[in-house]
Amino acid sequence: MATAGFIYPDHAAEDDYPLAERLLGDGVRLPVAHIYGTDLHAVAELLDLGSPARLAEGAGLLAEHQPDAVVWACTSGSFVYGWDGAAEQVAGLAEAAGGLPASSTSFAFVRAAAALGLRRVAVAASYPDDVASLFVEFLAKGGVDVVSMSAADIDTAAEVGHLAPEAVADLVVSRDHPDAEALLVPDTAMRTLGLIDDLERRLGKPVLTANQVTVWEGLRLAGASRPVPGLGALFSARGV
Template sequence: MTTVGFLYPGHFAEDDFPRMEILLDAVRLVVNRTEVDEDAYRIDALIRTGSPEHLAAGVEELRRAGVEAVVWASGAGSFLYGWEGAHEQTAALARAAGVPASSTSFGFAHAIRELGADRVAVASTYPEGITALFADFLHAAGIDGAVTTHAAPLGSAAEAAAWGLDQVKELAAAADRPEADAVLLPDTALHTAGHEAELEELLGKPVLTGNQVAVREGLRLAGRRAWSPRLGRIFAAREAPPAPVSVWGEGRERAHSGRRAGPRDVRE
């Protein structure tokens, strides 16, 4: 059985992970909640959730659980650090955990590339300024096509966690564009587990959600493929699709190790 660990900020939609564990075969998802000093969708408060001291405090429990990889399961708590800063964040986490580490933001980058999507639409519950920084992160990750954004700004993760499926559907539909190859919902405080296929049926295209791609990223680092049609197209194939020919570019770092990577050195 593959065991993957997640550091999740606060008490909002962490119950998505046991739901996904049930939907996946022979996978154990261990969640350790980290401290949130202030539940507010402001840049300063969100950056503090991903501070080294907060992440380091949650690692030991995951180490004892025997995890094979660790993912920082926060959207804004990772992409707000910027491309280089997010690499430093996960490199420090990997050193502390003693296993490969990554974050939700890198999970989006890898999932988009696996789907072969060139243009994406972002359905965000963050304020517009924070949403724009997520688009900047995707561009830095090598998503060269158009990234359109739609923000339905909330004030906190607690507000996002209180949303029902109908509200999530409305947000995704409002953000979708005919030219978009996929729709992204980056907020890990939204409850989406097991609803991805329903969202994809509504929109007629792949949908990537924060907690879904966090799990996909952890399994990728552990070298494990998993299948569940209820978790959307990224989990719909028993075999990995051919890797896109595009690469991230020379000089960018690997999300899971912190070492400098060459142009073809990014692990798929």
């Protein structure tokens, strides 16, 4: 049994993780531990949300599940630190988890893009523009060129979590760009796993979403990567 554990901020779209666990089938567990802070999409609040003390708390909550790897399941609460700061954040998380392999959603996006050979992407962000711009900078550090970025200017994760599936699909599809090889959707507060296959059919290109790449990264670190129907190109043989 492989276990990838996830530290998730507050409550919004964490039901994407049991959905992924069901799609993955036997032999994989995806426990989620919640930490709490403000859900505001603002730099100062996001820096606090991803602080060493909060992530250490999450690692402690996951310990009872005996995970093989841990992932900070928050994009904005990792890229807001910048590339080097996010790397230090992950190193601290690994230490707090007793030396387990660790990562975050921001690094998961970069590694997922590399796995699919993607270099030019569009970003459909739910955040305000100043926060979304920091994600673009982070991707650039990882060798991913953002040819188009749109920010929906939604202030809180709770608001994102309440978006209806149709609203999520419309937000994503309307932000595509003809020069992009894929579309990235960076908020773990947005329910997307049940929509990915349909979005990829509509756009004719890979769609990488925050909870999708986070699960993929956790499985990769836990040594449990596998092709899975229903989770998009990333979980095809090409992506794993």
